[in-house]
Amino acid sequence: MAIEYREWRDGDDLALLEMWGGPETVQAGQFRGTLAPSGNAPWRRCIVAEDVVDGVAVPVAAGVVHEASLHPERLWAYIEVDRHHRRTGVGSTLLTMLRHEAAQSPSGVTRFRTKVEPGTPGAAFAAAAGLAAIQRSRLVVVDPGALKLAVFGDGSEAAAAEQIEDLATGSVELSDVVGRYYTAVHGWDSPGDLSIATVQRLFLAELSGAHGAIVLRAPKASAFGPGVPASKKGRLEAFAVSYAALVPGGEHIEGGEGATSGQPTDVFVGHEPQLLPEQAQAAVRDLLALIAFQHPVLLELDDSMTALCAVVEPLLDSGNAREQGTETLVVSDPA
Template identity: 40%
Template sequence: MRPWADGDDLKLLQVWGDPENSMHHQDRSLLRPSSNEPWSRCIVAEADGLPVAAATIFRSSLHPDRLSFYAEVAPEHRRRGVAAQMLQILEAEVPNCAVQSLKARVAKRSAAQCFLKDNGFTKIQASRQVIVQPGAISLPDLDSAGLDLEDLATGSVELTQMVADFYNTVHTWDRAEMTIGKAQQMLLGPETGASGAVVLRDTSEGGNNTILAFAISYTSERTDEPADVLLGWNTALDDSDAETACRAMLALLAAHFPVKVEVDDAMGPLKTVTDELIAAGGAEYDFEALIYAKDAA
């Protein structure tokens, strides 16, 4: 075992192979040299002088209450206790950080689930990417419903505030400190890949032109792949109204092309809509992930 060093990413890629999905790709990008600001620790396991595994724990400025843990071991070196040994080494570093709890995410029905359970982690959330087929939902009559679909700049303060409020509300299970600045940096700025946004407004009498739901596209060009969209709602709405807004927005987004949305169990109104679509054959799971935590006593 040794600390992470420059060039380890390329060496490990040779023994690990390509990432299996987008989550896998994102998690691998977390492996980097240890640091105290932001706080992180990263180690590599070698066999015969060659890197075969790596693991990291790090503190996020967005979710401050738990350290994130990620480990990966080359296939031929699995089931030998390598990941458990790396976790033990990293946990010994936890007292050096102000945060003592850990979390990790894994693909559903993967061997990593058993590893986390065996090492004291408990499932706290499920997340899935859902592909909604074109025309799966009947289009709303916007005029009679007192609704209007409006393009809005991703730099809009009104939109940014709503996105930040939404993110914080649906992450009470892993407290978030999303601010307007962080929302622009992490979800809406050009570097995030955000290519456009639309909002559904309440234009009925007394509706005050309030935003009911929003959708941010991360697909810059029309391709055969489903458009990648972040869909959320005004958190001042009750669940029934939020569900109605999500249904209308999703119908409009997927009128002619497939759309992919991320749905956590904590996103009750949107989950209700997508669960109904999946049951009716109008949508399907593209990928499912589980989040586990090991909270300090």
């Protein structure tokens, strides 16, 4: 075995796919898309390991490190080695070379992070390299009718309409809450400054896959204090952004597959981060009960989403919700 290392070149992706075969994990499939020529806009360094056999150089492994505009306090890193070349030092050499490149990153950021599945060779390699878990993420399907519908106000349709609203995804009010919530639940890996435009592009624009949003508001409030009839909309307490078009009551609008196929609808659920913990749990529970009333809902659940976890964990325990696939760990160099 004669291993040589070089920059990534066009055609390496096909050569490596022949050597590697299909991805071993969901994360591997995603990270393979980041293997690309080195460059500075954005900053990326990608290195390939070749084994020279009978005078022919064959790519067997690759590693990449790159900056990220979202979550800029760490660099994303990924290494994959052909099964026949593992435990030979190839992966460790690639990691050392990537750390050398990272020491010259324009941002000055040098800490690595990556995603792994527990119990896999990738997780073992990351642990041996000193990367430790900083977050756990799961995909959870909530079954229809898992939560009892809330009663709003006096229970009338008018009272419910005051608090439940189908809101345009371009709403500045929605974008503000979504951005502040995302920042609040990612204190473990700060997303940096999220402008309204950035939030809309990442989570709410058509290109993000967002099709609609439902929000839960506090009861109407008076702009002039107690004793004066309420006319001002209550503040937004919780939101559900659908990536397979929902409308209130769990019905799907044109283009939503869940209404006919029974497949869960992908939904991003969150809340106003300034709510007290018990208020946040109540708001999330009431909105989740509504959107999962007739059709299953798919949630990405991070352990840092404490209010949503408090609502969903009992459903997992009771069998009214289930994990889909394998959990993901975000692992990182120590601070």
